[in-house]
Amino acid sequence: MFRYYIMAGEFNDYFPNITGSEEETRIDFLLNNKLLNKTTRESQKLNTLINGFCPPLGKNPDNYDTYRVNGSRTYIDKGSVELATPEALNPYQHLAYIKANSGLLISALIKFTSILSASHHSQITSLYHRRVIDQKENTWGFHDNFSIHQDANYDLLINNQQMPMSRLWEIFLRSRNFITGAMRIDPKTAYFSQKLSVPYDFNRYSYVNSLLRVDCAHGQRLEIRCNDINLQDQASLNRIGGTALLLAASQTPLTRKILDKKLINNFPLDENSLWNEISLNQDIELIPSHTLMLNIDAQRLIIKTILENLESYTNQPMPQVYRQIGEKILQFCDDVESVALGNKDIDILFDKSDWATKLYVIRKSIREKPGKRYLGDSISMYQDMLYDQVSISAQPNQEPTIALGYGHKFAEKTAIIDPKLVAEAFTQPPAKSRAQARVMINKRFPDKISKNSWEAVKVKIGSLEREIKLSKYLYTQQDIDQLIDNINSLR
Numbered sequence: 001m002f003r004y005y006i007m008a009g010e011f012n013d014y015f016p017n018i019t020g021s022e023e024e025t026r027i028d029f030l031l032n033n034k035l036l037n038k039t040t041r042e043s044q045k046l047n048t049l050i051n052g053f054c055p056p057l058g059k060n061p062d063n064y065d066t067y068r069v070n071g072s073r074t075y076i077d078k079g080s081v082e083l084a085t086p087e088a089l090n091p092y093q094h095l096a097y098i099k100a101n102s103g104l105l106i107s108a109l110i111k112f113t114s115i116l117s118a119s120h121h122s123q124i125t126s127l128y129h130r131r132v133i134d135q136k137e138n139t140w141g142f143h144d145n146f147s148i149h150q151d152a153n154y155d156l157l158i159n160n161q162q163m164p165m166s167r168l169w170e171i172f173l174r175s176r177n178f179i180t181g182a183m184r185i186d187p188k189t190a191y192f193s194q195k196l197s198v199p200y201d202f203n204r205y206s207y208v209n210s211l212l213r214v215d216c217a218h219g220q221r222l223e224i225r226c227n228d229i230n231l232q233d234q235a236s237l238n239r240i241g242g243t244a245l246l247l248a249a250s251q252t253p254l255t256r257k258i259l260d261k262k263l264i265n266n267f268p269l270d271e272n273s274l275w276n277e278i279s280l281n282q283d284i285e286l287i288p289s290h291t292l293m294l295n296i297d298a299q300r301l302i303i304k305t306i307l308e309n310l311e312s313y314t315n316q317p318m319p320q321v322y323r324q325i326g327e328k329i330l331q332f333c334d335d336v337e338s339v340a341l342g343n344k345d346i347d348i349l350f351d352k353s354d355w356a357t358k359l360y361v362i363r364k365s366i367r368e369k370p371g372k373r374y375l376g377d378s379i380s381m382y383q384d385m386l387y388d389q390v391s392i393s394a395q396p397n398q399e400p401t402i403a404l405g406y407g408h409k410f411a412e413k414t415a416i417i418d419p420k421l422v423a424e425a426f427t428q429p430p431a432k433s434r435a436q437a438r439v440m441i442n443k444r445f446p447d448k449i450s451k452n453s454w455e456a457v458k459v460k461i462g463s464l465e466r467e468i469k470l471s472k473y474l475y476t477q478q479d480i481d482q483l484i485d486n487i488n489s490l491r
Helices: 040-052 091-120 164-175 233-249 254-259 290-314 320-340 354-367 378-386 406-413 419-425 434-444 477-488
Strands: 019-024 026-031 065-067 073-077 080-084 124-129 142-147 212-215 221-224 389-394 401-404 449-452 456-461 464-469
Touching: 019 091, 026 080, 026 091, 040 065, 040 073, 040 080, 040 091, 073 091, 080 091, 091 124, 091 233, 091 320, 091 389, 091 419, 142 233, 164 233, 164 254, 164 290, 221 233, 233 254, 233 290, 233 320, 254 290, 290 320, 354 378, 354 406, 401 406, 434 449, 434 456, 434 477, 464 477
Parallel strands: none
Antiparallel strands: 019 080, 019 142, 026 124, 065 073, 073 080, 124 389, 142 221, 212 221, 389 401, 449 456, 456 464
C-alpha cells in the first residue's frame, strides 16, 4: 500500500483554497428480510449515535444538524443522514475525510442495528449502499464543492449555458464518465456513470439531477452535482483533482485555447447519443466505440493542455499535488485506450476505476456459466448493487455481523490514503483549516457558542449574541489564538 501523508495546502491564487463533499446516504432496514418502513426518526437517532464516535460541537447539539469535532457536519435531509466533510486543503486530505465520514456512519449503524434488533426481538439487517442510483432509477446526491476566488464571476462564466465556458464544463463533466464512473447495469445496457445514465439539467438546484451550480451562500463556490461515489482512491483523486485543474484554467485565457480546438468545437452534446454506454463485444470485453474514443481524446486534450500551459498563464507554479493527479489522469486515458484496442486486459484498471473493477468481477462470474448467463441478467444486476453495499445483521443479545461488498474489499487492498490518517480524521479537523479554527473556538468556549456554521460561529455574551466570522481559509495557530483573544475581550 502507498502511504500518502497529508500535506499542508499548497496555495495558488487560481486553485481552490478549500474543497469538500456532501454525500446523501441511502440505508434500508430489513426485519426478517422484509423491508421496514423508515421515518426521519430513525435517521435522527442514527445521527445522534455518531456522537459516540465523533463528538458534536456545542453544549446542546442539534440532532438534526450537527457540526463535529473533526470539522464535519452531519444533518438530516429528506429523511436521511447527509455527510459533509470539513474544509480540506488538498485532494488527499479531502479523500481522507470522505472515507472517515462514511466510516463514522457505519460505526453508528452497527450500534443502531443492534438497538433495532433488541426492540423488535428479531433479526434486523441494515443495508448501506454507497451509490447514487438504484435499479428503479431513484437517485441520490454526492456533490464536490470547490472554493472560487471572489474576483471571478463564475455565475456568469459557468451558470449561463449559452457561454463558451459552460460548453467546456459540460464537455468535461460528460466525457470524464470513463474516469470517474462507478457503473450501472440495467437489463439492456451497461453505463460508465450512474448519475449521468438518467436525464439531467445543466445547472438547476433542487432535488433534481444536474451537472453543476455556483453558490454564494457560504462564500463563492462551485458545486459539481453529477458525481458517482468512488470507492477506489485513485478514481476519487482523479475526480477531485481533475475538476480543480479545469477550475484553475477557467480563470485564464487558456480555456479559449482549449475551446478553439476542433475536437472541442465539434464535440456532440446530444442527450440521445450513446456517449455514456459501455460498448462491449460478445465476450464482454471493452471495444473502441466512437464515443469512448472521443471521450478519451477530450479528457486527454483538456488535461494535457492545462498541465503544459497553465503556469505560463498564471505566472505561478502549479501545486505538485494537482500536477501529479493530472499526470495520473493522462496515464489512465492511455490505459483505457489500450484496453479498448485489445492491447491490455481490463485488470490493469483495477486500482484506478470502479466501473472496470466491477465489470471484471461480473464478467468472470458470467464466463463461469457460458450460455446460461449474460450481462444484464438478474444475477449481474445483483452483483452491480453488491459492489458498494455494506450489510450489517444483528440478532437480539448477539454481536452484529458485517459484510462488505466486493468493491469495498478491493478498495482496501488498493488504498492510497494511509488508514491511520483516515482514523485520525474520525476525530481531528484538518490542520490549519477554517474547520480547525471553528473546532478550537468551540472547545475553548463550550458554554458560549450558540450556533455554528461553515463561515462563522455565534458567541453569546450575556443577553447579546456576536458573530465571529471565519473569513479565511488557512488559519495558523497564531490566527486562532487571535480569534480566541478577540472573544475573550467581548463584554
